[in-house]
Amino acid sequence: MVQDESDTLKEIIEVDVWGSIQEILNWGIRIGTGDKSLHVTVGLLLIVILTFLMTGFVLKWLRQILTHKMDKEDQLKFISVFKFIKYATYMVVVLITLSMAGIDITLLITASAALFVGLGLALQELFQDVIGGIFIIVDKSLSVGDIIEIEGRVGKVFEIKLRTVRAITRDDKVIIIPNHKFINETIFNYTQNHKTTRENVKIGVAYGSDVVLVTRILEKIAQSQRGILKNPKPFVLFEDFGDSALLFSLNYYTNDSFTDLRIKSDVRYTIDAEFRKHNISIPFPQRDVHVFQHKNSNEKE
Numbered sequence: 001m002v003q004d005e006s007d008t009l010k011e012i013i014e015v016d017v018w019g020s021i022q023e024i025l026n027w028g029i030r031i032g033t034g035d036k037s038l039h040v041t042v043g044l045l046l047i048v049i050l051t052f053l054m055t056g057f058v059l060k061w062l063r064q065i066l067t068h069k070m071d072k073e074d075q076l077k078f079i080s081v082f083k084f085i086k087y088a089t090y091m092v093v094v095l096i097t098l099s100m101a102g103i104d105i106t107l108l109i110t111a112s113a114a115l116f117v118g119l120g121l122a123l124q125e126l127f128q129d130v131i132g133g134i135f136i137i138v139d140k141s142l143s144v145g146d147i148i149e150i151e152g153r154v155g156k157v158f159e160i161k162l163r164t165v166r167a168i169t170r171d172d173k174v175i176i177i178p179n180h181k182f183i184n185e186t187i188f189n190y191t192q193n194h195k196t197t198r199e200n201v202k203i204g205v206a207y208g209s210d211v212v213l214v215t216r217i218l219e220k221i222a223q224s225q226r227g228i229l230k231n232p233k234p235f236v237l238f239e240d241f242g243d244s245a246l247l248f249s250l251n252y253y254t255n256d257s258f259t260d261l262r263i264k265s266d267v268r269y270t271i272d273a274e275f276r277k278h279n280i281s282i283p284f285p286q287r288d289v290h291v292f293q294h295k296n297s298n299e300k301e
Contacts, residue, residue: 051097052090059086125180126163132179133162142182142189147197147258149188150177156258170261190257196229197257201267204245206281211238211246214280218250221270227263228252244285 063082136142137160146157148167155167155175165177181187190197205214215236222234234252241247250267254260275282 048094048097051093055090055093056086059089125178128180128183129163129178132181132183133160136160136165136179136182141192146192147190149190150175150181150185154190154258170258195255196232196253197255197260198251198253199257199260199264200249200251201264201271202239203248203250203271204242204282205248205275206283207246209246209280213278214246214248217274217278217280218248218271221267221274222250222252225252225263225267225270227254227256227259227266229254245283 059082142148142157142160142165144157144160148155148157153169153175155169157165157167159166163179165179165182167175167177169175203214203218205211215238218236219234222228223230228234229252232253234250237249237251239247239249250271254263272282
């Protein structure tokens, strides 16, 4: 008898406690009126908080798995991208949690639709830059130290961010390139595969010049010029018979194409000096002008 009363009292206490907990969890406020109103309760907030914590734990775990084999620099880039993924994931998880809790999220989606459309139009180019930055990081189409050419300018990349790429030009000016240009435009990357690039200097000599001597002089200049690699070996091409000159090109390889303008300048100085020494002239374009005199119709023949 005593045992039965004790069990009954225990059940009453448990029911009271559970009832009190339910009352606390169901306490909240109602936003809006009618069928589209939103009832925010303490229990709902606890569910959202727990979902946030679990989502954060899963995202952190995924980030560690994806970045543990990356270089330190790539890890920093990926973390910047991952922040956007994290925010989007949190938003989706919250909406799914509210929907599973029995709340009609149509009101939230409808209220925020116009805002999202406005932000999407206003930040369209920003999103393109961010997507471009993600592509650069994922497919490694660009790295710090690469030499690129964009819109006729050559620059060396020294910083890659999520929205922009920064490069320094040959005249020591910083150029800031939005990342969407790497998606929409053709960019020349001189050092994507390796640091060695082939360059050339074009020369024209007068007709009648000794082409064998010209070739020998150009090869000798390339072999002695600082900054030109001995291997692969430089070579000379007799390109064409021009209007006013015999056209040659001195082709060589260098592992510092960023400062190649100085190498080309030194090569041209040396070519001019050697050609003068061997009496080889560099012609300039010539035009023959013919003057015709027309008779006046009033003049007597």
